[in-house]
Amino acid sequence: MSRALTPLQLAVLRLLADEQMHPYEMQQRIREHAIDQVVKVAHGSLYHAVARLAEDGLIEPVETSREGRRPERTVYAITGTGRDEARSRLREFMMRPVQEYPSFGMALSFVSMLPPAEAASLLDRRTVALEAKLAAHDTVVESLIKRGLARINVIEVEFLNSRLRSELDFVRALSEDIKSRRLDWRPPNGGDGEK
Amino acid sequence: MSRALTPLQLAVLRLLADEQMHPYEMQQRIREHAIDQVVKVAHGSLYHAVARLAEDGLIEPVETSREGRRPERTVYAITGTGRDEARSRLREFMMRPVQEYPSFGMALSFVSMLPPAEAASLLDRRTVALEAKLAAHDTVVESLIKRGLARINVIEVEFLNSRLRSELDFVRALSEDIKSRRLDWRPPNGGDGEK
DNA sequence: AGGCATATAGTCCACTTGGACTATTGAGCA
DNA sequence: TGCTCAATAGTCCAAGTGGACTATATGCCT
Structure with missing residues (x-):
């Protein structure tokens, strides 16, 4: 793994572990499940995070659909490596307190x-x-x-x-x-x- | 005030409220008083923070000394506006809990x-x-x-x-x-x- | 039927961050 | 005395963040 997964990236992997979806749907799920209470999700950063995950092969595009003349949506799925990396990063966050600056x-x-x-x-x-x-x-x-x-x-x-x-x-x-x-x-x- | 003071900027103002000094000395004081336990101080960010404070007129350079052939050090002092802004920002941080993402x-x-x-x-x-x-x-x-x-x-x-x-x-x-x-x-x- | 607000879906860019790099001086030691 | 290590003092830049912007579709109010 080149660089450590950010909390937002981990959240994306967590969602994709259940089912494949496109970025905008991630945002909705994040609101529904109140994940935005524990992970900072700036609309703009989400697409960036997804792009990096794809670059690193932790997720991959599986289809691009489009409804009406709205911009096309790319649906992503988690890969095997993605699953492993997510678990490993989660273990770290669980066992090692990270320095915080309240x-x-x-x-x-x-x-x-x-x-x-x-x-x-x-x-x-x-x-x-x-x-x-x-x-x-x-x-x-x-x-x-x-x-x-x-x-x-x-x-x-x-x-x-x-x-x-x-x-x-x-x-x-x-x-x-x-x-x-x-x-x-x-x-x-x-x-x-x-x- | 154009933009809200960051924690690091507030720390700088806090130090300069006691006495004028140059950036590197700030860093030392920060370590001495264990301020780096509550404010994230990345070496590189400090100079940037100081530069912005100067731009906004919250601090001003008062002298530039140099010892030997080492790079010159600019000593800064807090201004009246700086003192006011610092207090006002501090009040906000005291009374309003900010959303955090542990x-x-x-x-x-x-x-x-x-x-x-x-x-x-x-x-x-x-x-x-x-x-x-x-x-x-x-x-x-x-x-x-x-x-x-x-x-x-x-x-x-x-x-x-x-x-x-x-x-x-x-x-x-x-x-x-x-x-x-x-x-x-x-x-x-x-x-x-x-x- | 027209108009406004909101949801959908995403791009773009200015600003921060923080790690890497440069370069000099002084202290310790072999 | 020469060498290395740590401290001194600062610059620079790649990457990340988050707010502003774009643009279409849909529901609701009048």
Whole structure:
């Protein structure tokens, strides 16, 4: 394999593992199954990803149909190599945590740029937004379950929710610590004199 | 403001808010203060980010020194606009959670491509890696505290750790559920007949 | 029957990213 | 003293991303 499969490419392979389809249909399935909650899918990038997969022989065009005078659609199918590569990449993602850069972590590391009172009030606003997200996820899960999906097929939402709840706890506690002055607001570098 | 500040640009402004410096020094500070744990800093991207900040008038060159025959270094300082923009962007990051795409969430949503026994074993390997990460963070925090930093300046590591612990709990529980067959491994789409 | 919004299907390009490359200086050591 | 390795300081470019753009068909409202 020349280069490692991106999450989007893996998503494409995952869909094609079930049945062959054309790019636009992939996009629809991705929305239906809420895959766009866990993989960033920019309309433009999808076609690019598919093209590269074809170049590398992980998928191949099987037919080009056309309806009316609309642009023709190329239907792709997964190859044996594609199946193998997909599984192997998936194993990696499962067992090895990849370094991530959550923007809230970044924001926290710069929070001393703001006065404590303001920081606390921003955190309180965040809790509201987080609660809304949790509620939204619950709605999504319900609708997917109703469509007959088993728990294994919505397990990623369980994960995202456990993460959201943990962040919620953290944010609430931090806001309290700030308001009660348990967290002192020393300026950065307050304490080291070396250059 | 033409375009929203990227995390890396915000980091640059954060550093320049304390004192003026040249790009390479930024990189050193970033390593020292472990900012590269929360912001992705690719050597090449830093110079680009600085150039754009200068274009937009958020920072400005104040002097160009040179030592020996090494390439000249341009020292930059933050401007008033820069300070304002940085604070405003920081506020946004604090109060509004941004959509993120954790690759483990993605992997989970595709896990039914693997047999259950293998999935469980991969999850077990993941727990080991997560424990190692937690331990590593503890070491980092200790060393930073020893250098005289207050809790507020390592608060982001607390956040990352609470997140790691929550993931660890989730992964352990999931692995148990799989091994004990509490989670049934129906094939995807098992149950919906509509096309 | 005409008109507007939306779904279908895809291309194109400006901007980022991040890895590879260049080149000089200082430190360690044999 | 000469050699190598690491640190210093930065440029350059191939590849990827995602938003803007094009163009047809269909459903709905009036």
